[in-house]
Amino acid sequence: MGVVLNIGSGQRGEASIAPLVELTAADMARVNELILSKAGSDVELIPEVARHLISSGGKRLRPMVTLAAAQMFGYSGDSHVKLATSVEFMHTATLLHDDVVDESDLRRGKNTARTIWGNQASVLVGDFLLGQAFRMMVEVGSLEALDILSAAAAVIAEGEVMQLGVAKNLETTEDEYLAVIRAKTAALFSAAAEVGPVIAEATRADRAALRSYGTNLGLAFQLVDDALDYGGSAQELGKNVGDDFREGKVTLPVILSYRRGSAEERAFWKRAIEDAENDDAALDKALGLMARHGAIGDTIGRARHFGEIARDALAPLRDTPEKAAMLEVIDFCISRVT
Known part of the structure; x- marks a missing residue:
């Protein structure tokens, strides 16, 4: 179920992360080896759960950004x-915790760890991976890098708690929602991009540029995901289309549709989100209301806006293959909805 979106330009529809993959391939091979090594434990359940998610086909975009950002400045x-491995472990831990909080059954097209081993194992293995991430940060010996990533970990946790506060709350404003995703998603993208120039001893201006790039790429990435839940395919999403709706998640397409709707339409959203009246017929109606009020298109518009801020952040930097690849990542992110 869902509608087909076609709201991007042809140029951006051809965008790819292939240049980033190629530039970081050698280092990513080392990251993947380290991931498998650090996910190991004598406690049998830990590597079993960790490898289930680690091997489930994610793009590993965040660690690739860390590697490319370091390479960009000659590290x-x-x-x-x-540090790239630490970033990936932080991301994986967040996914394990998210699936418990959201009671999600699918992740990247596979059963979530919580559906196989239970909530307790998922949370505790997530904690183990966070511990391993911080051990690797300490091994690097950069207090600045440790500060950036540990601060991100705290912000992500704050974002999780903020999300609980807006869950099923249709009075959530767009600014409040953006604050949640800035913490939950953008903070790790930002840290992943900034630690590269930090260990390469780049200037403060260069660090700020990569930090801004990561923040705004993360915001764009999440907003595209929000739109895809109502207009993508299960293959693209790695979960069922409409899962956000069925779980009662208040994302930007819902916020815009609710605020722009009539009293009768707002009553529908309250039944669907707050009272869990969210069957297939309700999803069809939700899609119709989103189309009527331009909610999905405007969500993508917001994503494009943040993508342009990310692009402008890198503009003053000298041209390198890494810069070109990281700019194309922005186009790739948006092109997922074309």
């Missing part, structure tokens, strides 16, 4: 591999 040591 030639080994620390970027440990």
Whole structure:
């Protein structure tokens, strides 16, 4: 179920992360080896749960951004591999915790860890991965990098709690929702991008540029995901189309539709989101209301806006293959809805 979106330009529809994958391939091979090594434990359940999610086909975009950002400024040591692995572990831990909080059954097209091993195992293995991430940060020996990633971990946790506050709350404003995704999603993208220039001893202006790039890429990425839930396919999403709706999640398409709707339409949203009257017929109606009020198109418009801010953040930097690849990542992110 869902509608087909076609609201991007042809140029951006051809965007790819292939240049980023190619530039970071050698280092990502080392990251993948380190992931498998650090996910190991004598406690049998830990590597079993960790590898279930680690091997489930994610793009590994965040660690690739860390590697490329370090390469962009001529870094030639080994620390970027440990930091990229730390970033991926933080992301994986967040997914394990998210699936418990959201009671999600599918992740990237596979059963979530919580449906196989239960909520307790998912939370505790997530905690283990966070612990391993911080051990690797300490091994790197950069207090600045440790500060950036540990601050991100705290902000992500705050975002999770903020999300509980807006859950099923249709009075959530767009600004409040953006604050949630800035914490939950953008904070890790931002940290992933900034630690590269930090260990490469780049200037403060360069660090700020990568930090802004990561923040705004993360906001764009999440808003595209929000739109795809109502206009993508299960294959694209790695979950069922309309899962956000069925779980009663208040995302930007819902916020815009609710605020722009009539009293009768707002009553429908309250039944669907607050009272869980969210069967297939209700989803069809929700899609119709979103189309009527331009909610999905405007969500993508917001994503494009943040994508342009990310693009402008990198504009003053000298042209390198890494810069070109990271700019194309922005186009790729938006092109997922074309």
